[in-house]
Amino acid sequence: MSAPAFNNKIIKWIDERIPLFTVLEHSTSSYPTPKNLNYWWNFGSLALFALVIMIMTGIVLAMNYTGHTSMAFDSVERIMRDVNYGWLLRYLHMNGASFFFICVYVHIFRGLYYGSYKAPREILWWLGLLIYLAMMATAFMGYVLPWGQMSFWGATVITNLFSAVPVVGNFIVTWLWGGFAVDNPTLNRFFSLHYLLPFVIFALVFLHLVALHTSKSSNPLGIEPKGPQDTIPFHPYYTIKDLYGVGVFLLVFMGFVFYAPNFFGEPDNYIPANPMVTPPHIVPEWYYLPFYAILRAIPDKLGGVIAMFGAILVLFALPWLDSSKVKSGRFRPVFKWFFWLFLADCFLLGWIGGKPAEGNYIPIGQAATFWYFFHLLVVLPLLGRLEKPLALPASISAPVLKEKA
Amino acid sequence: MAHSTTAAPSGSSQGESRRDFLLIATSAVGAVGTALAVWPFVHSMNPAADTLALSTTEVDLSKVAEGMAITVTWQGKPVFVRHRTADEIKMAEEAPLSDLREPTPDKDRVQKPEWLILVGICTHLGCIPMGQKASDPRGDFGGWFCPCHGSHYDTSGRIRKGPAPLNLVVPKYTFLTDSQIRIG
Ligand code: HEM
Numbered sequence A: 001m002s003a004p005a006f007n008n009k010i011i012k013w014i015d016e017r018i019p020l021f022t023v024l025e026h027s028t029s030s031y032p033t034p035k036n037l038n039y040w041w042n043f044g045s046l047a048l049f050a051l052v053i054m055i056m057t058g059i060v061l062a063m064n065y066t067g068h069t070s071m072a073f074d075s076v077e078r079i080m081r082d083v084n085y086g087w088l089l090r091y092l093h094m095n096g097a098s099f100f101f102i103c104v105y106v107h108i109f110r111g112l113y114y115g116s117y118k119a120p121r122e123i124l125w126w127l128g129l130l131i132y133l134a135m136m137a138t139a140f141m142g143y144v145l146p147w148g149q150m151s152f153w154g155a156t157v158i159t160n161l162f163s164a165v166p167v168v169g170n171f172i173v174t175w176l177w178g179g180f181a182v183d184n185p186t187l188n189r190f191f192s193l194h195y196l197l198p199f200v201i202f203a204l205v206f207l208h209l210v211a212l213h214t215s216k217s218s219n220p221l222g223i224e225p226k227g228p229q230d231t232i233p234f235h236p237y238y239t240i241k242d243l244y245g246v247g248v249f250l251l252v253f254m255g256f257v258f259y260a261p262n263f264f265g266e267p268d269n270y271i272p273a274n275p276m277v278t279p280p281h282i283v284p285e286w287y288y289l290p291f292y293a294i295l296r297a298i299p300d301k302l303g304g305v306i307a308m309f310g311a312i313l314v315l316f317a318l319p320w321l322d323s324s325k326v327k328s329g330r331f332r333p334v335f336k337w338f339f340w341l342f343l344a345d346c347f348l349l350g351w352i353g354g355k356p357a358e359g360n361y362i363p364i365g366q367a368a369t370f371w372y373f374f375h376l377l378v379v380l381p382l383l384g385r386l387e388k389p390l391a392l393p394a395s396i397s398a399p400v401l402k403e404k405a
Numbered sequence B: 001m002a003h004s005t006t007a008a009p010s011g012s013s014q015g016e017s018r019r020d021f022l023l024i025a026t027s028a029v030g031a032v033g034t035a036l037a038v039w040p041f042v043h044s045m046n047p048a049a050d051t052l053a054l055s056t057t058e059v060d061l062s063k064v065a066e067g068m069a070i071t072v073t074w075q076g077k078p079v080f081v082r083h084r085t086a087d088e089i090k091m092a093e094e095a096p097l098s099d100l101r102e103p104t105p106d107k108d109r110v111q112k113p114e115w116l117i118l119v120g121i122c123t124h125l126g127c128i129p130m131g132q133k134a135s136d137p138r139g140d141f142g143g144w145f146c147p148c149h150g151s152h153y154d155t156s157g158r159i160r161k162g163p164a165p166l167n168l169v170v171p172k173y174t175f176l177t178d179s180q181i182r183i184g
């Protein structure tokens, strides 16, 4: 890592004492990025953009929010009605969470299709999954804060998951609650943790990027760059492409914020929490629905909880479950179809997760759960052995040059 | 020089084992100390003294006619008080134990057969089962039905179908008079 020569005296003076500008230059202008990245590669930077929105709006909301069961609901209504631009800040934060998850889901499925989790990017993948887990915890606790009916009952159902742990389950749940039911101590600690976790996510994103800049970005062809002819500097080429993505993102995002701010929400959460009345149909936020469906597919409490957490944990083993040497789905004629089937299965699970646990929804949910695990644990390992991939191009530039010739 | 004894290059095995001992002992004390220091942080999240202070709830049964049920609050939790009909008692008593997930005879769950007292929290994931109101669905076994994930309880509050693993809990209670109980 040779230090670039800086002309500006002040920059030089600072950089000799703390190499901020050297690091910046290495990760932008002189950071070699494959020149064939498509738009699916925009969603990492979009996720980061969403995280920044969440932290910024969250900090100002916290200035007007009260973390007490007797005041929480009203303090949120006050933000909506009386605080200057409070409605905007809250709607940005509410919809921001959904868009954060949309970006990360696209980002993850990008990785699944193009085999981004394969060597040498296994740790990069793990860090991504840790970010995803931390996001789920953060969003869950955030949803409790307005103290509406869904806040309360969502919190009750999810914290009760831990009572499935043999022997110590009930102690864990009491410990999580700080009492014998979800109550003020629970709300208080959730507020504390909801403030903390986004900064943990920020630290994880930093590590995610350190890992990325070590293994470098993969690309739609899934072959590593063979030399400078296959790469372009990140700045200005991808900074501008990422910024273009931010523009499109903002267009859609602000459309929802202004014209359909409660599209992703549940009307029941505008009813203050009532510990004596369970709403007839408890649904978690949309981004948890596939896992909720898996939880309910297993007619056994502990089994359901294990399957639900297992659904995320198996993803950590993905780099070894998918034994194919070829990264990109583009060159895997059979895998490609199973990928789309898996994506459809995840949507199916999401749909089932939002339906009541009755009638035909139960067997459909069970079949979809079966397929989720079957795909990851059986189909992928077998495909790696049986499938005959297409021939890979000699280099990133080769196919383009051939077309021209 | 102290230095030469600690760094003794020729190293008598005696000196080495003494240093090993010191290292292990120091690490052990350090580890225990750290664990002890963590405990206050962990335990601060357990229920505080005021939360723990036991409260009791008294219920007047005279207003609950046969076939009716009321819900009272005890320690922030709903408690079901159901005045069972003869039919319901018969169903509860005649259910074969081999059909039950948590086999407990009905007589061990009541003090007086007509009064069934239960903590109204589904043992699956904590929703409040339906069946208290006459218009509520009561599930396939005439007791309670939890809408959250579809658990069915019988007229003794025992789990019969669905994901819940255990029977509805019977809280500690005493009959103060024939028509009054104290829960807790
Ligand atoms: C807060 C959430 C996240 C942020 C801010 C973030 C950020 C980024 C950025 C900026 C990139 C480079 C641009 C790109 O390739 O899209 C990247 C790459 C990557 N991320 Fe994430 N990420 C997040 C979550 C995740 C999650 C949840 C996963 C997987 C479970 C993941 C897996 C990956 C992988 C495998 C790469 C390398 C992709 C490649 O170059 O082929 N990330 N991330």
Ligand code: FES
Residues within 6 Å of the ligand: B122, B123, B124, B125, B126, B127, B146, B147, B148, B149, B150, B151, B162, B163, B164
């Ligand atoms: S909480 Fe009652 S069935 Fe799940």
